[in-house]
Amino acid sequence: MLKLCLPRGVNIGPNDLREATAKVLDGQDCHRFFHYDKNGKPINEKPASRFVGGKGFVGFISERNEDDIKDLMYPVLQAIQTPKLFSMLNGLMPKIQVLQFEKKAFITQEPKVYSVSRCIDKKEHRKTLGEEGRLAVLFKSMLIQAVKEGVLPTLPEEQELQLQFASVRDLGFETQFQNKNKKWMHMMHGQFIANIDLQGVWQMGGMTSRGHGLIFKQNKKGIFQSCL
Structure with missing residues (x-):
């Protein structure tokens, strides 16, 4: 899991991060990270990778492998510096953690x-x-x-x-x-x-x-x- 610990009082939803990351990737790896096929249609199965969030955090999880986390790290870092998210963060950078867990x-x-x-x-x-x-x-x-x-x-x-x-x-x-x-x-x-x-x-x-x-x-x- 790639977890962004948000500054106090900041609320960024998982779909906010998802949309900003998708714009950074500009159509690349849509089937891998965003659960769409190459024709832009939703894939009808449980997504192995998902954007999630709750009180004080937002992030990305993958049930496939660590490569998903490594490959999405830089696009996510770019995404939080886009005007919309940077404004929502009040110019503050979140603490970033990479976590491993067993379901x-x-x-x-x-x-x-x-x-x-x-x-x-x-x-x-x-x-x-x-x-x-x-x-x-x-x-x-x-x-x-x-x-x-x-x-x-x-x-x-x-x-x-x-x-x-x-x-x-x-x-x-x-x-x-x-x-x-x-x-x-x-x-x-x-x-x-x-x-x-x-x-x-x-x-x-x-x-x-x-x-x-x-x-x-x-x-x-x-x-x-x-x-x-």
């Missing part, structure tokens, strides 16, 4: 408290499930993918997982893709508890390459932090 998940006896930020559901037919139902489906889809990747040995039963949502907000929005198509999305924030300990960077829902659906875990002080 893990363990079933627990006691529940952990989580929040999910800007989680996207593209499936309109799921509106009958309500906001909590939508998020439950997306969370379980994330766990199914984790089983396929070997991160989680087996999919926990509902009774074992004990997934419960404390609060959910649906903040729908319209987005425009590179091919100029516009689409209405359901974007949700939520807090939930579950008998599972997530470690590493976890995201659920759609548009994760733009930083959506990042999951934060509540620490002992009651503060939500990334699961690193």
Whole structure:
């Protein structure tokens, strides 16, 4: 992970960094870093590299190899010096870290408290499930993918997982893709508890390459932090 620790009071979203980096690269490696094919169409699979961000940080992660981080380091450094981001940084340079982490998940006896930020559901037919139902489906889809990747040995039963949502907000929005198509999305924030300990960077829902659906875990002080 390439992590930019932002100065106090500065807020730069993952899509801000993504757009600025894309302009620096000017069409190069779009399939590698931005989840588009050579024709500018989104690739229909889980992105192995993603721009992410939260309180006090923004960055880029790759689940492929370290070369992605090394090769994107200089373009990101150029991106934060472009007029828009430099202005958002108030002329201050963020502290830059390169981190390695292992993605893990363990079933627990006691529940952990989580929040999910800007989680996207593209499936309109799921509106009958309500906001909590939508998020439950997306969370379980994330766990199914984790089983396929070997991160989680087996999919926990509902009774074992004990997934419960404390609060959910649906903040729908319209987005425009590179091919100029516009689409209405359901974007949700939520807090939930579950008998599972997530470690590493976890995201659920759609548009994760733009930083959506990042999951934060509540620490002992009651503060939500990334699961690193």
